[in-house]
């Protein structure tokens with residue numbers, strides 16, 4: 001399967017059409033952005049690492065019964081996946097307080113939450129991705145029915161129930177992550193986008209070291225080494 005037209009260029013990926021109208025190719029870029037694009041950089045090899053990590057995680061999630069857009073990894077930087085209508089909701093799942101949750105609500109950084117929190121942000125850069133409640137999402141027409149929001153929340157929890165113990169076995173705490181969903185051509189809600197250290201937080205269980213994009217957000221350095229370590233741990237215990 002080959003790339004045809006560039007459909008869209010996002011911050012971390014380019015999206016291409018293919019000869020099959022139901023399939024698209026994502027090219028994982030080396031670009032790094034944070035704070036809604038205000039901080040920018042690039043790290044050679046980052047795109048390939050995210051492609052490989054996402055591939056393994058989509059396969060795992062799919063094997064546990066959660067439908068995803070993943071079809072196959074084509075080469076280091078390219079993933080073939082189903083075409084979906086993206087639902088403009090960023091679904092944030094949190095096991096441990098940090099980042100904006102700690103900042104906005106004054107919850108101590110690193111506090112284990114009494115239960116897994118699932119939040120919705122409106123995927124809208126111009127507005128700075130504001131928080132949404134269910135009524136906002138329905139009023140904006142981001143989905144048609146409350147049932148769809150319930151389903152998205154249920155699927156996000158299922159993904160957490162798969163990934164949290166999986167990473168714990170590899171010595172990593174899955175602190176929080178962001179998911180995106182879309183509707184396939186039959187109208188089914190499926191998991192889309194990517195699952196990588198760009199949109200997850202992983203903390204090493206022994207050292208507490210951050211193994212994710214916070215290394216860039218916080219200017220800690222060593223981003224690529226951390227992403228490589230995440231991939232190695234994923235591949236190590238297969």
Ligand code: TYD
Pocket residue numbers: 090092098099100101121129176177178198199200201
């Ligand atoms: P959050 O603490 O809300 O944001 P910030 O990066 O501003 O501290 O992030 C929670 C998790 O969701 C974290 O793993 C990063 C991920 N995330 C994204 O991938 N994209 C986003 O636009 C946001 C807001 C979060």
